[in-house]
Amino acid sequence: MRPIQMVDLKTQYQKIKTEIDTAVIDVLESTAFINGKPVQQFTDNLATYLDVKHVIPCANGTDALQIAMMALDLQPGDEVITPSFTYIATTEVVALLRLKPVFVEVDAKTFCMDPDALRKAITPKTKAIVPVHLYGHAANMEAIMQIADEHRLYVIEDNAQAIGADYTFSDGTKKKTGTIGTIGTTSFFPSKNLGCYGDGGAIFTNDDALAAKMKMVANHGQSKRYYHDVVGCNSRLDTVQAAILNIKLRELDNYIAARREAADYYDNAFANHPKITTPHRAAYSSHVFHQYTLILDDVNRNGLNEHLAAKQIPSMIYYPVPGHKQKMFDSFNLPNVDLSTTDWLTERVISLPIHTELDEEQLTYITSSVLDYINQ
Ligand SMILES: *Cc1c(COP(=O)(O)O)cnc(C)c1O
Numbered sequence: 301m302r303p304i305q306m307v308d309l310k311t312q313y314q315k316i317k318t319e320i321d322t323a324v325i326d327v328l329e330s331t332a333f334i335n336g337k338p339v340q341q342f343t344d345n346l347a348t349y350l351d352v353k354h355v356i357p358c359a360n361g362t363d364a365l366q367i368a369m370m371a372l373d374l375q376p377g378d379e380v381i382t383p384s385f386t387y388i389a390t391t392e393v394v395a396l397l398r399l400k401p402v403f404v405e406v407d408a409k410t411f412c413m414d415p416d417a418l419r420k421a422i423t424p425k426t427k428a429i430v431p432v433h434l435y436g437h438a439a440n441m442e443a444i445m446q447i448a449d450e451h452r453l454y455v456i457e458d459n460a461q462a463i464g465a466d467y468t469f470s471d472g473t474k475k476k477t478g479t480i481g482t483i484g485t486t487s488f489f490p491s492k493n494l495g496c497y498g499d500g501g502a503i504f505t506n507d508d509a510l511a512a513k514m515k516m517v518a519n520h521g522q523s524k525r526y527y528h529d530v531v532g533c534n535s536r537l538d539t540v541q542a543a544i545l546n547i548k549l550r551e552l553d554n555y556i557a558a559r560r561e562a563a564d565y566y567d568n569a570f571a572n573h574p575k576i577t578t579p580h581r582a583a584y585s586s587h588v589f590h591q592y593t594l595i596l597d598d599v600n601r602n603g604l605n606e607h608l609a610a611k612q613i614p615s616m617i618y619y620p621v622p623g624h625k626q627k628m629f630d631s632f633n634l635p636n637v638d639l640s641t642t643d644w645l646t647e648r649v650i651s652l653p654i655h656t657e658l659d660e661e662q663l664t665y666i667t668s669s670v671l672d673y674i675n676q
Pocket residue numbers: 360361362363386387389390432458460461486487488489499500501
């Protein structure tokens with residue numbers, strides 16, 4: 301049996317090695333390391349895949365969020381509503397720009413922003429909402445967009461974990477996650493579903509003026525070379541990464557299918573177990589399984605983690621400390637809101653290996669090892 305990893309980038313690379321190596325060498329030969337042709341090609345290809353008007357490439361998914369918030373002209377003290385149950389990048393950027401993060405509760409089934417909690421958190425100072433499509437499953441965007449429209453709030457979808465997921469509205473129309481709100485952001489960190497071989501990120505929007513502003517912000521606030529109209533930053537996707545992403549984008553739907561197949565295997569193995577809740581799949585969202593995350597009931601989670609580690613099976617807690625308990629926000633005087641579901645989930649979640657290269661032998665070994673511990 302091949303060693304089991306949380307993500308197996310090496311086996312995945314070996315399957316596309318010839319194409320990747322050629323593309324990378326082409327970039328080296330061209331010496332167009334910044335803004336070479338593959339950058340525009342990838343940007344166009346991704347816009348077509350997502351069916352969105354503008355894709356702006358940038359250096360990573362955290363920058364993508366920052367550029368989005370800078371382009372919306374949010375002012376210090378403006379409130380931005382986000383889940384606490386997410387990766388820190390989402391909320392860190394809010395704090396970095398001296399905006400006020402307002403943490404809200406997630407839905408215990410989908411792990412994503414609870415629209416009722418969102419509604420209650422809105423104040424006259426609220427300017428933006430940042431839902432996160434956590435683990436590869438969409439937040440309830442139809443409800444979130446309705447609330448945003450009622451209160452004229454911007455919506456920035458953090459799509460770093462769900463690129464390629466389809467959202468189905470109640471009238472049957474479909475959109476890709478990240479293209480529903482005012483702006484969508486993503487990350488091409490190597491372990492993400494569409495990962496490059498270094499850092500990378502992108503921003504999506506259908507709004508022409510916002511797209512122009514975000515391009516400017518990402519490029520030192522320049523409208524014309526050496527003319528700087530707004531305070532910006534320097535955030536680029538380099539040509540080597542774009543060349544790699546062009547090849548991996550072609551594989552994305554196959555990669556998603558492989559992740560789903562592994563998730564289905566897990567779902568079957570753990571079905572109806574009284575101590576295990578498998579990932580929910582809401583009717584409005586396809587699931588691209590960036591993570592496969594169980595909720596454990598009455599199981600010693602550390603014990604399970606150690607039992608699996610002894611059998612060379614990695615498992616992870618995403619995330620061990622929710623945003624509202626991070627020291628970095630101590631000075632922010634955060635309002636005391638009920639985040640008991642977030643705390644409850646934080647104590648009970650565990651993520652199993654999921655990637656594009658898991659085979660049945662590995663899956664059988666993982667599921668039987670999990671069940672051995674839980675049923676003992
Ligand atoms: C990975 C991730 C980010 C940040 O992406 P980087 O490219 O690492 O900066 C932001 N939000 C979420 C939810 C993520 O998973």
